[in-house]
Amino acid sequence: MSDFGLNFEDLGLTPDEKGLEPEEKKDKLDSLSHQKAVKDLIRSLRLGKKGDKLAAAWQLSKVEGDAAVVNSLVKELHHLRDEDVLLEIISALGHLADESSIKALVSVLSSSGSTHLRRKAAWAISNMKKSDKALGALEATMLSDSSPEVRVEAAWGIGNLNNPKATGSLVDVLIADQSRPVRKMAVWALGEVGEKEVVEFIQRALEGDPDPEVRREAAWVLGKKKIKEAKTALSKALYLEHDKEVIRMIIWALGKMEDETIVKDFEVVFGEEHYGIEAQKEAAYVLGRLKIKTAAPLLLGKYKKANKTVKEVILWSLGKIADYDSISKLRGFYNREKDKELKDEITWVVNEIKAAN
Secondary structure (H helix, E strand, O other): OOOOOOOOOOOOOOHHHOOOOOHHHHHHHHHHHHHHHHHHHHHHHHHOOHHHHHHHHHHHOOOOOOHHHHHHHHHHHHHOOOHHHHHHHHHHHHHHOOHHHHHHHHHHHHHOOOHHHHHHHHHHHHOOOOOHHHHHHHHHHHHHOOOHHHHHHHHHHHHHHOOHHHHHHHHHHHHHOOOHHHHHHHHHHHHHHOOHHHHHHHHHHHHHOOOHHHHHHHHHHHHHHOOHHHHHHHHHHHHHOOOHHHHHHHHHHHHHOOOOOHHHHHHHHHHOHHHHHHHHHHHHHHHHHHOOHHHHHHHHHHHOOOOHHHHHHHHHHHHHHOOHHHHHHHHHHHHHOOOHHHHHHHHHHHHHHHHHO
């Protein structure tokens, strides 16, 4: 008996524990409670109404490391016909990312007539990053599924796996797939699975793909690489490209290289009219952002004949570059400039340069 008349033996505790539940017993009770909850969810998935099944599948997606949960989801995937519930089950399997479910998910990819289910299955498989089976399944889907939407999902999944073994199949897609979104996603995925070894394939897309959206994506991916091979590819493409949006992306990507030699590349942008005002603004902005001193003569030389909006960016860039030798020419611009806003801008730039030096 305790001082308060409590019998500790009735509680399953010893007197010296002063009524506090041992941690070991608490863990056991929590475990039993968890097991019961999981069994109830599995039962709801199997026998419940549609709403119960949807809720159970979602909750089971949070129960990691339990083979019984994966097995029950896979079993219902084979038996159920309601597409909404099947989507939730596939989503749960994707969140759990248990390799034992790949076979069932591949079955959905190969036999389901539903585009929605095949897309969701491709997404689910893409979460199994350590599995060669996952890569094989996604490659087969990307290369052969009849739906461009499913092929896009598979290409995204391959990029998500970050497996360089996928390079060959992604290149095949760039060469042969008739869908622009699929080729665009394949370019992105190539950037995810490799570094300098994939640059030549992305360069082919940048120079030769018939769709400007794909070429724009290729320029963006190369810009992320920040390696010598990518810079060479972008410099070459700048001379070949005629689509204005792609040109702007190439200029942006060259700026990501943070290489002073881009000044030479940008000379053509200011020198040939077909590049357009937006490309000139982008080039001037990049040079200013990088504060490349050797760019000052180029910008000063292009100021006089530039459009007003281009002049504004050139002046901003000169202020960022802050090359002291630019001041004399800027004063000359000020004396000849008739636009008050530009004169004020020139004054600001000169003050910025003086402050920086």
